[in-house]
Amino acid sequence: MTTRRAAIGFVAPALLAMAVVAAYPIVAAVWLSLHREILVFRDHRFVGFANWSFLLRDGRFWAALGHTTYFVLVAVAVELVLGLAFAMLLHGRARGRGMLRAAVLVPWAVPTVVSAKLWAWLYDPNHGLITHLLGVREVNLLGTPVIALHAAIVVDVWKTTPFVALVLLAGLQSIPEDVYRAARVDGAAPFQTFRAITLPLLLPTVAVAATFRALDAVRVFDAIFVLTDGGPANTTETLSIYAYKTMLRLGDFGYGATLSVATFLVALVIAGLGISAQRRASR
Amino acid sequence: MARLGRRAALGLGAALALSACRGRRRLREERSLVLLHQPLWGDVAPFGALLDEFRRAHPDVRLVARAVPSASDVLHQYLLTTLEGGGEVDVFVADAIWVPEFARTGWIADVSAEFPERELRRDFVGAAADTVLFDGRTWALPWWTDVGVLYTRTDVTDPPHTFDGLVAAARRSRVGGYVFQGRQYEGLVCNAYEVIWGFGGATMDGARIVVDTKEAREALSFLASLVRDGVSPRAVTSAGEEECRRTFESGRAALMRNWPYAWAELQRTPLRGRVAMTAVPSRDGSAGHGCLGGWQLAMSARVPAWKRPFATALMRHLSSHAAQETLARVYGRPPSRRALYENPALPTLALLAPIIEHARPRPVSPWYPRVSDVLQGELSAIVSGIRAPHEALSRAQRQIDRLAGESA
Known part of the structure; x- marks a missing residue:
């Protein structure tokens, strides 16, 4: 009984902190999403689920959800593949490994707004290096629907692959060396070793990296805000950009909160999927 | 006990000092x-x-x-x-x-x-x-x-006064065509209204903001055709004022729509003395209405x-x-x-x-920021060729009317 009480005492500060910084804002956002709160209209009143029923009929929301989902799927998949390749490279015993590990982290260390501005210049149709290298002067990457979203994915991949590589590297290093030694004794080819040992043993770490990245990508904002601001024709508008515009540019806090809560629910689903994937992978 | 007392005194002193500071600051700010x-x-x-x-x-x-x-x-x-x-x-x-x-x-x-x-x-x-x-x-x-104005490289062409003249001048030009602000943002709305007014289109019908009109459909078909037919480079669909100014300054465009600030900037470049600033064009050649x-x-x-x-x-x-x-x-x-x-x-x-004197304001309405948000998306769809003007405009009008209905 005493230990139990002591345990509660020790946990209480953490619980309190969680309640203040996590639970309260979520509850407040949900409560706000049940209101019509538009500054210009001087309108503050309870409207029940009106915002939510509008959300279900709002084509712009579904389009934003589509863009976000596509962004998450493609960006995370590419990041995992590239990240694994980098992790293998860093795990090997090449010379100058320390330098390489530091160098790989550079994109991760640069603030997204700065790197996105950098990429905007690279994509510039007149002076951009990328358009120059592609040899296509009359293609405007950020101004063409479909292509613009992929251009944003490239920026995200460039920036966060180092993070994935680092997480996977930690996973690689936790695989015991004697398993590999046994494989060598049995005369396994390098690719066989990778298929039969590295990949299965790394799977739990892959699941962790994928979950972290997906949760981060679902609320992608800064890169797109700098590159296209949701344009052309809202084809790069993600949930966060739509929520931001609704709330802070238009002053519609009720519907903006609804969009934020919807984004939160999407993240919750991803977290659930991630945790169950992790459980299955480690079994 | 003595230690506790001292600590309490210290705390009290600090609180007093803080509140005194705050009091002084408030006084100063008043x-x-x-x-x-x-x-x-x-x-x-x-x-x-x-x-x-x-x-x-x-x-x-x-x-x-x-x-x-x-x-x-x-x-x-x-x-x-x-x-x-x-x-x-x-x-x-x-x-x-x-x-x-x-x-x-x-x-x-x-x-x-x-x-x-x-x-x-x-x-x-x-x-x-x-x-x-x-x-x-x-x-x-x-x-x-x-006010929105038109810049022309006078060593390439005379300043055009009509939309047809603008297209002809851009096609004849050996230094590139016409650049305007086509990125999805407020500047695109200004550009679009100037063309709509140039085609004789109206902005308001009483208190209702109108965008789906015959003139607007013609005007925006024209704006879309500039990009589609290569009169304007594809780069305009993501260009703001500064992108246009840089393109124009580096000699890649003969014509540019921009604001008067660019005039002062252009005087510091080799283009000084070879640029004219005139009213934006119109369909019939009368002085166009720049966006205010x-x-x-x-x-x-x-x-x-x-x-x-x-x-x-x-x-x-x-x-x-x-x-x-x-x-x-x-x-x-x-x-x-x-x-x-x-x-x-x-x-x-x-x-x-x-x-x-000829400048015109964008719709004067408390809901303008919300209307503009709708317009920016639909106009961007027109300029980048995703939707036909009549379709985009009817979508915009529906959304704007819904906003107005909400406000009633």
Whole structure:
């Protein structure tokens, strides 16, 4: 009984902190999403689920959800593949490994707004290096629907692959060396070793990296805000950009909160999927 | 016990010191007057001198000038949170399109008593006066004004006056075609309205904002065809003012739609003397209607009575004839006062005077920011060729009517 009480005492500060910084804002956002709160209209009143029923009929929301989902799927998949390749490279015993590990982290260390501005210049149709290298002067990457979203994915991949590589590297290093030694004794080819040992043993770490990245990508904002601001024709508008515009540019806090809560629910689903994937992978 | 006592005394002392500090700060702030303004590019001294003049004339109040972001939508967001949250601001700059919104929201003070409509109509250019008048009251004082203009490389072609002339000149040009602002943002709405007005289209039908009209469909088909047919480079679909200016300055375009600030910039490049600034074109060749921009000085509705005379004096001082002359001469900001356009010492203004007389405002409505958000998406769809103009415009009209219905 005493230990139990002591345990509660020790946990209480953490619980309190969680309640203040996590639970309260979520509850407040949900409560706000049940209101019509538009500054210009001087309108503050309870409207029940009106915002939510509008959300279900709002084509712009579904389009934003589509863009976000596509962004998450493609960006995370590419990041995992590239990240694994980098992790293998860093795990090997090449010379100058320390330098390489530091160098790989550079994109991760640069603030997204700065790197996105950098990429905007690279994509510039007149002076951009990328358009120059592609040899296509009359293609405007950020101004063409479909292509613009992929251009944003490239920026995200460039920036966060180092993070994935680092997480996977930690996973690689936790695989015991004697398993590999046994494989060598049995005369396994390098690719066989990778298929039969590295990949299965790394799977739990892959699941962790994928979950972290997906949760981060679902609320992608800064890169797109700098590159296209949701344009052309809202084809790069993600949930966060739509929520931001609704709330802070238009002053519609009720519907903006609804969009934020919807984004939160999407993240919750991803977290659930991630945790169950992790459980299955480690079994 | 003694230790505890000392600690308590220390704590009490600290709290007292803190509250004393806070008290002093509050007292100081009560005697201060906070001005929010954008940084004016170039030499900071002349603007500083303007503020110092006010300080000398009003020693009873401490003028605090704070720089805020110059991008219109970023500033709008900043003001939204500052004004709603009761932040510290007395006089601030407001974009031409915000006055009705801020008036309705109750964020800005009615200054009809200090600046009656009759006086505004007499002293300021018509379009600038229209900007600050809403519901028959005065809500701000015009500061400097802005209008969309056409720049032409005169060593390549004569300035066109019609849309057909513009297309022909761009096709004949050996240095590239026509650049305009086609990125999904407020600037695209300005560009689109200029073409719609050039085709004779209307903006309002009574209190209803109309965009799905025959003229608008024709106008935007024309705008889309510029990009589709290569009269304008594909780059315009993501270009803002600065992208256009850089393209034009580097000799890759013969024609450019932009604001007057680019004129001052162009005088510092090798293109000096080879560029003309004229009114935007129209279908029939009559002087086109440039989109009206510009900034106003507004007073926060929270300004207490004792401070109001100081705030009014500051607005009057910054928008005075002498101050506007400094802004025009040093910073290239077109004045809003009529008299300055007759000043022979400022030759650029003689070019701008007729253009500003023809300028038209975007729809005057408290819901304009919401309407613009709808328009930006649909206009971007037209320019980048995703949707046909008639489809995009009918979508826009439906959304705008829904917004208006909500407001009723």
